[in-house]
Amino acid sequence: MRPWKILARRVLLSRPPWVEAGVEQVELPDGRRVDEFLWIKTRDFAIAVVVTPDGRVVLERSYKHGPRRIALALPAGYVDDGETPDQAVRRELREETGYTSDDWRHLGSFTVDGNYGVCTAHLFLARNARFAGKSPGSDDLEEIEVLTLPLDDALAAVARGEVAQLSSAAALALAAVAL
Amino acid sequence: MRPWKILARRVLLSRPPWVEAGVEQVELPDGRRVDEFLWIKTRDFAIAVVVTPDGRVVLERSYKHGPRRIALALPAGYVDDGETPDQAVRRELREETGYTSDDWRHLGSFTVDGNYGVCTAHLFLARNARFAGKSPGSDDLEEIEVLTLPLDDALAAVARGEVAQLSSAAALALAAVAL
Numbered sequence: 001m002r003p004w005k006i007l008a009r010r011v012l013l014s015r016p017p018w019v020e021a022g023v024e025q026v027e028l029p030d031g032r033r034v035d036e037f038l039w040i041k042t043r044d045f046a047i048a049v050v051v052t053p054d055g056r057v058v059l060e061r062s063y064k065h066g067p068r069r070i071a072l073a074l075p076a077g078y079v080d081d082g083e084t085p086d087q088a089v090r091r092e093l094r095e096e097t098g099y100t101s102d103d104w105r106h107l108g109s110f111t112v113d114g115n116y117g118v119c120t121a122h123l124f125l126a127r128n129a130r131f132a133g134k135s136p137g138s139d140d141l142e143e144i145e146v147l148t149l150p151l152d153d154a155l156a157a158v159a160r161g162e163v164a165q166l167s168s169a170a171a172l173a174l175a176a177v178a179l
Numbered sequence: 180m181r182p183w184k185i186l187a188r189r190v191l192l193s194r195p196p197w198v199e200a201g202v203e204q205v206e207l208p209d210g211r212r213v214d215e216f217l218w219i220k221t222r223d224f225a226i227a228v229v230v231t232p233d234g235r236v237v238l239e240r241s242y243k244h245g246p247r248r249i250a251l252a253l254p255a256g257y258v259d260d261g262e263t264p265d266q267a268v269r270r271e272l273r274e275e276t277g278y279t280s281d282d283w284r285h286l287g288s289f290t291v292d293g294n295y296g297v298c299t300a301h302l303f304l305a306r307n308a309r310f311a312g313k314s315p316g317s318d319d320l321e322e323i324e325v326l327t328l329p330l331d332d333a334l335a336a337v338a339r340g341e342v343a344q345l346s347s348a349a350a351l352a353l354a355a356v357a358l
Binding site for chain 1: 183205209217245289340352357
């Protein structure tokens with residue numbers, strides 16, 4: 001079992017720094033060629049399950065345009081140039097929710113789409129979080145309501161369809177497995 | 180808290196049936212307008228945690244071009260026109276692995292990207308799976324090695340970084356929470 005060879009690469013859509021997409025000419029291990037295998041690249045992001053000392057998870061309720069609805073999600077944000085994923089998620093957490101923690105653990109980093117790539121999602125778990133006050137800097141377009149729920153209630157919200165995004169569902173379930 | 184209004188929509192990249200992308204002009208609830216908010220649409224897919232009577236999960240090891248590496252993943256496939264997600268995942272399971280089950284449960288359906296949409300991932304859990312022989316029909320480009328692991332070992336593989344894709348990690352962890 002071997003990787004594919006990339007013979008050529010072409011950009012068809014470029015909207016820096018947000019999205020790039022195009023096609024690659026690839027050669028499979030058995031010698032077959034695919035002339036136009038699509039690729040998509042969006043910005044990598046980091047997301048965190050942030051738990052208070054009494055076992056409550058920090059959640060955000062907001063409208064998100066991807067799922068086209070108001071739903072619960074975990075604090076998350078794009079990894080800026082020059083930032084590590086864990087720096088990005090600490091910054092976004094403080095800006096969006098006012099919470100902070102000194103007890104961070106990496107739950108995993110995963111490619112969002114198996115065929116096209118899209119981006120890497122970096123998932124974290126933070127414990128012993130406390131409210132320290134929001135820091136300025138968020139330029140989010142969405143109005144965000146911050147709330148906390150016991151982890152079991154957050155998982156029940158996932159099961160009821162109240163969490164719209166795959167990354168939030170993944171991180172909550174992986175945190176439940178890890179805790 | 181209200182949804183955004185879509186005032187106009189433009190296609191910038193169209194590669195049917197695989198990928199479409201473009202921009203929308205949107206109006207936020209506070210009256211602000213964003214002239215070019217990106218959207219991406221790939222095909223929706225279904226993915227399943229398939230468990231044998233002795234508690235082993237059906238996994239696939241293959242090269243995937245999105246993450247650019249050989250890794251473990253769950254059986255999954257695009258939802259074809261005229262199919263429901265659970266029909267798609269049953270078909271793909273049989274084609275890719277030869278396993279079948281009559282005991283299906285929906286773990287949730289989630290939008291892959293909070294901002295751009297991308298696609299919906301439909302996650303399932305199947306129990307009492309048995310090997311019935313592969314059915315013809317798979318047109319996958321990748322060579323696939325099928326294996327089974329106890330659920331705890333599959334979760335340990337996620338923690339060790341041996342599962343590359345967010346959808347597989349999400350479904351495995353959600354299945355562990357559900358079981």
